[in-house]
Structure formats: structure tokens, C-alpha cells
Amino acid sequence: MNTLRDARTLRGLTQADLATMVGVSRKTINTVENGIFVPSTVLSLRLARALDTSVEALFQLPESE
């Protein structure tokens, strides 16, 4: 589970903007937002820093876990 799309749109950023800030491709941002891809710790930290938030605020374990 993640709130990346919400956090990104809240800051008025496009997927391409965020991808540029983090140094990855747009498909990476897209797959993370769609829950297809679980990013590495490093990428999670980069995303959190780019969006000025914490990793915990962006990514959560599902209730069942």
C-alpha cells in the first residue's frame, strides 16, 4: 500500500517531474503508484526526500500483515 500518487498530486507534480527529481524513469513512478512494483529502500528514501515526507507516510503494510 502506498500514498505516492496522493503525495505527488498534492504537491502539483507530474510523474515526469517526480521521476526527474528522483532520477528514475516515469514507468518506475507509475508502477510504484499502481502497486505493481515495490521499490527498494534506497528508492523509497529518495521518493520520501523528494516529496518532503517520511517513508512511513508513503508506504504502509496492509492491515492483515
Place this chain on the structure above:
Amino acid sequence: MQTNSPVEIADRVSRKRAKGVALAAIAFVAIQAIIRPFFAADSGSTHQTTVDWWAVNAVVLLALLATGGGLLNTRNIRALVNDEVSHTHYRTAVVAGYWVAMTTAMGIYFVPRLEGVTARNAVYLIVTSSVVVALLVFSYLELRAHRDA
């Protein structure tokens, strides 16, 4: 209008690569289906050159899968095209290719009808099936990643 930021360029290159990889895999299979170089070579109806071209094509496709292609692009674009997601897709594709290779090898070993298959034909069947599946899986995963982007 197309922009020329590295991310946008990488996006276009990646989409083209995903489609190109699938087309290359399909063309490779289609050519094999038409020419059947190894089995035909056994019956003496196909020249050795055809068999050699199969090997060249297989090596080129393996190199494409291993490097991610796009060697003419800048290092920055290549890094974006072959980022974390693509590396994951590459690993998944290679694993799929591995299991296809194992299944094909076991099939050749256990299926009585294939008992007389020569070592070269066995290699041909294993390499062709595993390379094609790996490429198609990679292409599918990449195209899925671009969906709704």
C-alpha cells in the same frame, strides 16, 4: 508535442524497446518455424549457413536482453531506461527463460518421441524456447509498466 527532457526521452526509448523486443522474439520464432534450420539440416536440405545464422540471431537476442540495448544512447538515458523496475523485469524474464529451458530439456529427455534428438537439435530447442520466452516476458512487463503512465 514531444519534450526532450531525459525522463521523456527515456520513456520513449523504453516504450520502443519493449515493442521492439517483442517483435524481435516473434520474428525469431517465425523464421525458425519457416526454415527449421536444425531439423532440416539433419535431413540434408538446409545449408550450414542457415544454422549459423540461427546461432548469430540467438546471441544477438541474448545480448539485447542482457544489456538492455540502446547502446547509442547517452549514459544518462541508458541509466533511466535500465533503472530499478527494468532490472526487476530483466530478472523475472531470465527466471522465466530458465524454467522454460529446464522444462524443454526435461521434455527432450523424457518424451519417447524425442529420444533420437541430436545434441545440437536439443540445444537448438532449449535455446530458442528459453530466449523467446524471456524476451516476451520482458516485453510484457515493460509494456505493463508503461500502461496508464
